[in-house]
Amino acid sequence: MNTNYPALLVIAPLLAALICSLFSWSAKKLCYPTALLGLSISFFSAYKVLIQVLSTGTIQYRMAGWAPPMGIEYRIDLLNSFVLLLITGIALINLVASYQSIQQETKEKANAFYSIYLLFVTGLIGVTATGDLFNLYVLLEITSLTSYAQIAMGDKDRSPLASLNYVFIGVIGASFYLLGVGYIYIMTGSLNMLDVATLLPALHGSSAVLIAFIFCFLGIWIKMALFPLHIWLPNAYTYAPTAVSRVIAPLMTKVMVYVMIRLMVTVFGFEYIFEKLHLAEAVVWIATIAILAGAIMAIAQKDLKKMLTYIIVCEIGYMVGGAWLGNELGMTGAILHIINDALMTFALFLAVGNMVYKLKNVQYSNLQGLFGKMPWTMAGFVLAAFSIIGIPPTCGFFSKWYLILGAFDAGAYHFAIALIISSLLCAVLFFKVFEISFFNSGHDKIEMSEAPVSMLIPLGLVSILLIITGIYSDKIVNTIILPFLQ
Amino acid sequence: MDQIISIKPLLAVLVSLLVIPMLISSSDKPNVREGWTFAAGIIKFLIICSMLPLVLQGKEIVLTLFKVAPGVSIAFKVDGLGMLFALVASSLWIITSMYSIGYMRTLKEHSQTRFVSFFALAISATIGAAFSANLLTLYLFYEILSLATYPLVTHHQDEKSKIAGRRYLTFILGTSVAFVLPAMLYCYHVTGTLDFSTAGIFLPGQMSKPALTVLLLMFVFGFAKAGIMPFHSWLPAAMVAPTPVSALLHAVAVVKVGVFSIIRVITGIFGVDLLAEFNLGIIVATIAAITILVSSCIALSQDELKRRLAFSTISQLSYIIFGVALLTPMGLMGGVIHIVMHAFGKITLFFCAGAIYVATGKKYISQMKGLGKKMPITFVAFFIGALGVIGLPPSGGFFSKWYLLIGTLQSEYKILMAVLLVSSFLNAFYFLPIIYQGFFSKPDEEQPYTKVQEAPMMCVVPLVITAIISVLLFFFPGIFVNLIKLSLGI
Numbered sequence: 001m002n003t004n005y006p007a008l009l010v011i012a013p014l015l016a017a018l019i020c021s022l023f024s025w026s027a028k029k030l031c032y033p034t035a036l037l038g039l040s041i042s043f044f045s046a047y048k049v050l051i052q053v054l055s056t057g058t059i060q061y062r063m064a065g066w067a068p069p070m071g072i073e074y075r076i077d078l079l080n081s082f083v084l085l086l087i088t089g090i091a092l093i094n095l096v097a098s099y100q101s102i103q104q105e106t107k108e109k110a111n112a113f114y115s116i117y118l119l120f121v122t123g124l125i126g127v128t129a130t131g132d133l134f135n136l137y138v139l140l141e142i143t144s145l146t147s148y149a150q151i152a153m154g155d156k157d158r159s160p161l162a163s164l165n166y167v168f169i170g171v172i173g174a175s176f177y178l179l180g181v182g183y184i185y186i187m188t189g190s191l192n193m194l195d196v197a198t199l200l201p202a203l204h205g206s207s208a209v210l211i212a213f214i215f216c217f218l219g220i221w222i223k224m225a226l227f228p229l230h231i232w233l234p235n236a237y238t239y240a241p242t243a244v245s246r247v248i249a250p251l252m253t254k255v256m257v258y259v260m261i262r263l264m265v266t267v268f269g270f271e272y273i274f275e276k277l278h279l280a281e282a283v284v285w286i287a288t289i290a291i292l293a294g295a296i297m298a299i300a301q302k303d304l305k306k307m308l309t310y311i312i313v314c315e316i317g318y319m320v321g322g323a324w325l326g327n328e329l330g331m332t333g334a335i336l337h338i339i340n341d342a343l344m345t346f347a348l349f350l351a352v353g354n355m356v357y358k359l360k361n362v363q364y365s366n367l368q369g370l371f372g373k374m375p376w377t378m379a380g381f382v383l384a385a386f387s388i389i390g391i392p393p394t395c396g397f398f399s400k401w402y403l404i405l406g407a408f409d410a411g412a413y414h415f416a417i418a419l420i421i422s423s424l425l426c427a428v429l430f431f432k433v434f435e436i437s438f439f440n441s442g443h444d445k446i447e448m449s450e451a452p453v454s455m456l457i458p459l460g461l462v463s464i465l466l467i468i469t470g471i472y473s474d475k476i477v478n479t480i481i482l483p484f485l486q
Numbered sequence: 487m488d489q490i491i492s493i494k495p496l497l498a499v500l501v502s503l504l505v506i507p508m509l510i511s512s513s514d515k516p517n518v519r520e521g522w523t524f525a526a527g528i529i530k531f532l533i534i535c536s537m538l539p540l541v542l543q544g545k546e547i548v549l550t551l552f553k554v555a556p557g558v559s560i561a562f563k564v565d566g567l568g569m570l571f572a573l574v575a576s577s578l579w580i581i582t583s584m585y586s587i588g589y590m591r592t593l594k595e596h597s598q599t600r601f602v603s604f605f606a607l608a609i610s611a612t613i614g615a616a617f618s619a620n621l622l623t624l625y626l627f628y629e630i631l632s633l634a635t636y637p638l639v640t641h642h643q644d645e646k647s648k649i650a651g652r653r654y655l656t657f658i659l660g661t662s663v664a665f666v667l668p669a670m671l672y673c674y675h676v677t678g679t680l681d682f683s684t685a686g687i688f689l690p691g692q693m694s695k696p697a698l699t700v701l702l703l704m705f706v707f708g709f710a711k712a713g714i715m716p717f718h719s720w721l722p723a724a725m726v727a728p729t730p731v732s733a734l735l736h737a738v739a740v741v742k743v744g745v746f747s748i749i750r751v752i753t754g755i756f757g758v759d760l761l762a763e764f765n766l767g768i769i770v771a772t773i774a775a776i777t778i779l780v781s782s783c784i785a786l787s788q789d790e791l792k793r794r795l796a797f798s799t800i801s802q803l804s805y806i807i808f809g810v811a812l813l814t815p816m817g818l819m820g821g822v823i824h825i826v827m828h829a830f831g832k833i834t835l836f837f838c839a840g841a842i843y844v845a846t847g848k849k850y851i852s853q854m855k856g857l858g859k860k861m862p863i864t865f866v867a868f869f870i871g872a873l874g875v876i877g878l879p880p881s882g883g884f885f886s887k888w889y890l891l892i893g894t895l896q897s898e899y900k901i902l903m904a905v906l907l908v909s910s911f912l913n914a915f916y917f918l919p920i921i922y923q924g925f926f927s928k929p930d931e932e933q934p935y936t937k938v939q940e941a942p943m944m945c946v947v948p949l950v951i952t953a954i955i956s957v958l959l960f961f962f963p964g965i966f967v968n969l970i971k972l973s974l975g976i
Contacts, residue, residue, distance in 0.1 A: 390663070391633065392626040393560065401555065401671065408675040416668065423663050431655060438640070439648050471560075474553045 005045040006061040006074045010125050012041035017118035024111035035114040039095055043088040053081040073192060075131030078484040083128050083258050086339060087251055090346050091121040097350055097458035098243035101357050105241040106153050120146035124255050133181045134191045144170045147248055151240040162235035169232040177219030183212035193267050204276050224256035226316055227290035234309040242353040250346035253312055254338050257319045274326040287321030288418040295425035304362040305352055314422055315341050321415050322403045328485055330406025335481045337399035343465055344396055347384035350459040351377050354451035370437035374450050380459040385430035387466045390423045395470035488545040494537055495549050495562035495617045501530045502606040513599035520587055523602055527580040534572050541569045544972055557679045563619030566973025570966055571746055572616040574829045575739050579609050581948045582734040585837055588944025589730055592844050601641060607634040612739040621670050621680040624747055631743055632658045635735055639727045650723040657710050657720035665708030669701050682750055684975060686757020695764050705751045706770055711744025713800040715777040721800055725792040729840030732792060737799055737832040742825055745806045752810055762813045768899060770811035775905040777804040782912035789850050791839045794916060802828045809890045815976040817893025822970045824886035830956040831874025831883050837949035838868040841941035851920055858924030860938040863946055865924045867953040872917035874956045877910055882959025
């Protein structure tokens with residue numbers, strides 16, 4: 001049993017998804033418990049896998065026993081074992097936190113929703129765990145297709161269009177990636193990541209490999225919404241149902257960053273990327289612009305949820321820039337920020353979800369007096385906001401610490417300056433929200449109270465995690481990130 | 487130097503943090519709530535006092551909480567300088583808590599639980615800053631303090647406090663993120679450490695003069711809580727806060743954390759010798775001198791009492807920076823001891839301003855003619871506080887001025903002495919007329935003070951205490967002088 005945890009990780013939510021869709025015809029009441037059970041098993045497996053990886057090193061799991069390069073291999077090392085724990089954990093906590101808002105927003109579709117949600121999580125887990133380039137594409141499409149469907153369940157008027165927009169651009173991104181993988185297959189005859197990595201160095205001069213590289217990364221960048229390829233993201237995430245945006249916002253883009261780092265570290269290798277190609281400087285510049293553009297566009301927003309989606313665009317710039325600085329500090333910062341950003345985005349969206357549950361609409365003008373009415377939700381929101389701004393000891397500070405040091409090390413001072421400016425802009429952004437919800441308390445007449453406890457406890461848990469992760473960031477760096485990079 | 491590992495510095499920080507849930511839970515029983523505040527204040531003060539003997543023996547009390555990165559931890563170190571600041575802040579917290587009761591209850595302020603809770607948080611951050619062992623820890627508490635004081639500054643939740651709060655954060659949060667953070671990271675990038683040490687953290691020849699100058703200026707302006715011009719205007723704006731906040735936070739805790747941070751950077755990061763070698767002290771001293779003179783002149787023109795006090799604070803803070811930037815032993819001594827002397831003097835003045843407001847509702851100096859006869863205790867205390875700030879005997883402020891003057895004589899730039907003399911005159915000009923007209927002018931016809939009497943007991947007692955301490959410091963400055971000598975090796 002012990003050796004099958006990597007399989008269980010994926011199979012549990014997959015099976016739960018199938019069972020859920022059966023139950024949605026016959027025994028509607030069982031859907032939610034099934035989903036909960038599936039994700040719990042998956043989370044537990046992720047935990048077990050992490051323990052195993054920490055003690056015995058990388059796990060290679062061959063699906064149905066077929067050996068690579070023919071068979072599909074799941075390859076779980078320090079990096080993705082941690083990301084897996086993050087994915088399953090967030091998906092599980094979100095399912096608990098969003099129970100009431102799923103009922104409220106999707107009503108009779110709620111049961112169908114659970115199976116799509118589970119499939120989506122399965123896809124994310126698969127993308128992260130797989131060691132096969134084509135398998136990654138397949139699972140990525142599962143993730144994308146289910147996210148299109150989930151997003152379309154949101155706001156009646158606007159979410160179908162937002163979702164359609166996302167479909168078009170998502171398909172383009174996926175096609176780019178598939179083309180890239182195709183070229184790699186043509187050149188190397190293999191799809192297994194490790195196998196490809198050993199075959200590629202001989203082909204470094206080849207223009208086909210260059211094309212493969214560019215197509216793969218273009219595809220990934222579209223999917224992760226790197227500015228200026230971000231246009232699909234804000235609407236899709238804003239108009240999605242609460243339960244969906246809560247899980248897509250922290251996870252989808254971060255998993256794509258993970259895929260980028262995986263391709264950089266494992267498949268193409270630093271030598272090829274930073275010595276053979278001369279793209280790094282340009283990419284760091286793009287990331288710099290992404291950071292500033294994301295933050296500036298966020299300032300222009302009048303809707304809290306939409307504002308947060310632009311912050312995601314900004315944060316993507318952090319991670320892409322950090323990864324492309326070409327030194328250990330920058331890469332450490334980027335990987336640490338995958339974890340930190342997932343947690344803080346999750347906390348923010350949990351808080352906003354609570355507000356949506358009570359207010360329906362989180363336009364700034366609706367937020368007046370919120371500190372008095374939803375003090376706990378706001379406390380979580382404030383903590384997450386501080387983390388985004390980068391106030392120690394929240395975790396956001398520590399990834400910024402590594403990213404800025406990495407920028408100094410690489411001499412990329414523009415990137416460091418962009419990080420500082422984005423901190424300042426985020427401070428402006430969030431204090432604008434605080435101001436609205438702190439002042440003018442006497443002006444509105446809507447009677448309202450705090451969100452239900454089942455929504456508050458997850459938020460409290462994640463907010464505390466923000467500080468704990470911050471305090472333990474040195475430990476995370478030393479046990480996970482640095483060993484992975486060496 | 488002997489180092490002793492102890493949990494006491496952490497406890498001293500945590501006491502006022504842990505009391506916050508108690509404060510919130512007893513929010514509908516104000517007397518119980520205030521009891522908690524006093525208990526926390528007294529325990530905090532006792533913990534800090536219990537470390538005093540060791541520190542006076544020349545030992546350092548250290549505690550490392552957790553490691554952040556190679557060479558940097560979140561860690562505490564109690565040395566003479568930190569002890570001096572912690573003693574001042576924690577003792578004044580107790581007195582201010584008493585004053586708050588009188589002030590807030592008499593004026594029937596809203597959200598008093600929120601007020602005392604954030605006050606406690608702010609004090610935790612202040613003590614944390616005082617006991618920081620390295621720049622990162624200091625930065626952490628500095629930022630927490632900025633954020634914890636925001637709800638206090640904007641306590642009234644009206645349009646005016648909203649604008650003031652905006653300015654407050656823009657200046658003190660904005661500058662620290664924009665200047666201090668990159669400067670700190672750059673120091674770490676170059677040296678791999680951020681620990682304070684009297685020799686500084688830079689190896690000889692590691693930094694060029696231009697680079698050092700830029701870094702130094704980033705720190706001096708970045709710690710904008712010190713109110714160095716042109717980043718001073720948050721302080722007058724912050725006067726919209728209730729007076730206890732202005733008294734403790736904007737005359738003692740917050741502003742002095744700014745000054746304290748700059749002193750730490752000058753003495754612990756750069757090191758006095760390095761700055762002297764590159765002759766960089768004079769740049770900071772000049773900036774401070776300009777701030778002293780300009781803000782004293784502005785203070786002269788202010789009619790609102792609290793604003794006049796605020797501009798006076800800006801100039802007095804720059805005295806501290808000025809003294810330290812002289813880089814001479816007596817300059818350092820004068821600068822650092824002014825943290826103590828100014829604290830007791832200025833808090834007395836603010837208490838008096840608040841007491842006058844509580845008793846009469848008056849904020850403007852021009853409305854206070856003849857008021858001294860009705861409120862003699864308040865005005866006498868005001869007089870003593872003013873003496874302390876001007877630097878005249880019999881008040882502790884005399885010593886800081888004295889040491890500062892000797893400090894300028896020890897430096898190569900004796901002309902700077904003129905700055906001190908001129909500004910002392912200005913200080914006298916903007917304070918003494920208030921007292922003179924309080925006692926000797928006739929009240930305006932339309933404002934008879936028939937019903938006016940002294941403010942409530944809870945307001946008057948604290949200001950009497952601080953005034954008395956201000957005088958006592960003239961006779962017994964010994965402890966503080968010793969602490970400074972120990973920590974700066976003078």
